[in-house]
Amino acid sequence: MGTALLYDEEMTKYKLLWVDPACKIEVPERLIVSYEALVRSGLSDRCISIPAREASDSEILLVHSELYLEAVKKTPYMTLEDLKEFTLQFGDVYFHPNIYHCAKLASGSALQLVDSVMTGKVRNGIALVRPPGHHSMHGAANGFCVFNNVAIAARYAKQKYGVKRVLIVDWDIHHGQGVQYCFEDDPSVLYFSWHRYEHQNFWPNLRESDYDSVGKESGAGFNINVPWNNVGMENSDYLSVFCHVLLPVAYEFCPDLVLVCAGFDSAIGDPEGEMCATPDIFAHLTHLLMNLAGGKLCAVLEGGYNLTSLAQSVCQTVQTLLGDPLPQLANLRGPCKSAVESLQCARSAHRRYWSFLKHAADPPMTDISTKHIKSAMEEEEKTEMAEEERCTEGKVWPEPPERLCPPVCSASVLPDDVACPDGLKRLSSSKDLEPLLVSKLKNRFRTAAVDGDRVTTFSRLYTLIEKLVANEIRNGLVLVPDVAAAMMCVVQDLTSDLVKRVLVVCVGKEKELDYVTTDGKVLVVQISSEDREEQRSKYYIPVCLKKGCSDTSGFIQAVLGLLLPLGYEYNPDLVLLVRMPGSGVVDSMWQQLIGLLQGFAKGHTLVLMQVNEKACMGSTASALLGHPAPPLQDLQTPFPEDGDALERLRERLQADWKTLQTTS
Numbered sequence: 001m002g003t004a005l006l007y008d009e010e011m012t013k014y015k016l017l018w019v020d021p022a023c024k025i026e027v028p029e030r031l032i033v034s035y036e037a038l039v040r041s042g043l044s045d046r047c048i049s050i051p052a053r054e055a056s057d058s059e060i061l062l063v064h065s066e067l068y069l070e071a072v073k074k075t076p077y078m079t080l081e082d083l084k085e086f087t088l089q090f091g092d093v094y095f096h097p098n099i100y101h102c103a104k105l106a107s108g109s110a111l112q113l114v115d116s117v118m119t120g121k122v123r124n125g126i127a128l129v130r131p132p133g134h135h136s137m138h139g140a141a142n143g144f145c146v147f148n149n150v151a152i153a154a155r156y157a158k159q160k161y162g163v164k165r166v167l168i169v170d171w172d173i174h175h176g177q178g179v180q181y182c183f184e185d186d187p188s189v190l191y192f193s194w195h196r197y198e199h200q201n202f203w204p205n206l207r208e209s210d211y212d213s214v215g216k217e218s219g220a221g222f223n224i225n226v227p228w229n230n231v232g233m234e235n236s237d238y239l240s241v242f243c244h245v246l247l248p249v250a251y252e253f254c255p256d257l258v259l260v261c262a263g264f265d266s267a268i269g270d271p272e273g274e275m276c277a278t279p280d281i282f283a284h285l286t287h288l289l290m291n292l293a294g295g296k297l298c299a300v301l302e303g304g305y306n307l308t309s310l311a312q313s314v315c316q317t318v319q320t321l322l323g324d325p326l327p328q329l330a331n332l333r334g335p336c337k338s339a340v341e342s343l344q345c346a347r348s349a350h351r352r353y354w355s356f357l358k359h360a361a362d363p364p365m366t367d368i369s370t371k372h373i374k375s376a377m378e379e380e381e382k383t384e385m386a387e388e389e390r391c392t393e394g395k396v397w398p399e400p401p402e403r404l405c406p407p408v409c410s411a412s413v414l415p416d417d418v419a420c421p422d423g424l425k426r427l428s429s430s431k432d433l434e435p436l437l438v439s440k441l442k443n444r445f446r447t448a449a450v451d452g453d454r455v456t457t458f459s460r461l462y463t464l465i466e467k468l469v470a471n472e473i474r475n476g477l478v479l480v481p482d483v484a485a486a487m488m489c490v491v492q493d494l495t496s497d498l499v500k501r502v503l504v505v506c507v508g509k510e511k512e513l514d515y516v517t518t519d520g521k522v523l524v525v526q527i528s529s530e531d532r533e534e535q536r537s538k539y540y541i542p543v544c545l546k547k548g549c550s551d552t553s554g555f556i557q558a559v560l561g562l563l564l565p566l567g568y569e570y571n572p573d574l575v576l577l578v579r580m581p582g583s584g585v586v587d588s589m590w591q592q593l594i595g596l597l598q599g600f601a602k603g604h605t606l607v608l609m610q611v612n613e614k615a616c617m618g619s620t621a622s623a624l625l626g627h628p629a630p631p632l633q634d635l636q637t638p639f640p641e642d643g644d645a646l647e648r649l650r651e652r653l654q655a656d657w658k659t660l661q662t663t664s
């Protein structure tokens, strides 16, 4: 299934008609450069174009009052003076004779996107719209927003498709207070937002944007705010909040639909956000949400005012929605102190509502809750400072790297008598070894008579890894007689030649995994029921689940809170996923794991399985081909000792691995 793209140039046909410094950044070019970048890169042709439509009155009234709608309806007939007058009753927003029409198109586009996804016409999609929506409220326009596009889409999805749980992720750099107000007492809509806050000194300067606004009444726990109290947040900070706050809750919530308030003013170069995260981060943020809700994801444009980073960020998002390989994120160095404080506060505020956050630490000693608003004078001075002054350092950043699709997505190397799963390209495993390779084997194994099995295994692996490294294939599946031996073979013999860093994810317990590198060429993360408290080295990390890999709750927690951060920090060139026989891992969890691991090494994942486990080759192939993993149904409360052990492990490791840090 494809990716929907909604865009209508009519939404570029309104602009600011008078002088207002607060609104001058919201210009039609925002939409034009975004769409043109998609056209120029060839991405728009790969999407399924869905026409915009006007939202109807009844759809708008799902969120807004009749009084407000009737008032906005009058704006097309207003004189310039009337428009100015009308605008004065709202904050940081402007009206225009054509903005009502565009606002209906923006909301209608979001609804078209929901229809396309919910009817299975497409898997996911993005709507490039203006005016944006997440600040507008029941009876008021605000912050460039007229109708709350995403809030209307959430209500619409519930009403028309009986969607039970909607996750709204708001990565715009401003707090979508309009969305928060709409759903704060509603447990069927989980709203997550991070936003520049600076202890309430940043617009919209609301006390209720802080981390302690967790929702009300039956909605308690279903509103998550992560305030950024400093500017300059980087990729590491964003990923830490996803891994340690959003994703554990999102997986426990288990949504039927994911809506994204896709604002790109959280990217580097934006005059509003003043953050330093690069456009390719949105490739990963999108990817990390794509295995929720069976892949049903609708992104709706909100903010984004640096036309260069906006266009790049939109392209990065669309490329991931299309299933292209992810860019490798370089030198992630863990969250900054302020980010750790914020995520620790958010986690502790929510630990009573979410069992996946149950073991979160207490809030930091330094009370970062809202400081007294600085004197109005001080605040005035700050905003008085010319906009240009504050961002003259003229941030520069590298063009996001090309994300080329290898000619073959998934290859397999199987015993001749095993049928190849649909979609996988079988590599001939019986090709006789080139003489060169045989001699390599001989001196490598330093035994005269190299035993057949080992040679076969080695040659199969070597063939596949060569192609992965050459980007001729994206990922691969290998069935071998002895999976432990094959893993040793890769770890000991193949690593130095072909790849610099291999992340080995070992699922299930094995006999003699006694090979551990200390030079960092291999990082082994083993998830099993094996209780190995002793820590061999920074590069061998055993995660013990009391009930073993069949405990999906414990497993997903270990993946989100430990494996993902480690993987991002280690930044491997190859991921080796080893499924030990009898691991007991649940199929949907296995597919989720394969899906999430695609975020590393440009998707170069090599799955190693034992021949006698060939029954799960089908679901493995499906995940390797990029099909969304099935949702993890009815997750039990994780075992306390597992949750505790994971926290202890993280605390012990965070000295070596900064991205594991969740406490300041």
Ligand SMILES: NCCCNCCCCCC(O)(O)C(F)(F)F
Residues within 6 Å of the ligand: 021, 022, 023, 092, 132, 133, 134, 135, 143, 144, 145, 172, 173, 174, 175, 203, 263, 265, 272, 302, 303, 304
């Ligand atoms: N320096 C000028 C002050 C601007 N203050 C208002 C900012 C509004 C942000 C709107 C947005 O970006 O959140 C949306 F997504 F809605 F468009």
Ligand SMILES: [Zn+2]
Residues within 6 Å of the ligand: 172, 173, 174, 263, 265, 302, 303, 304
């Ligand atoms: Zn914004």
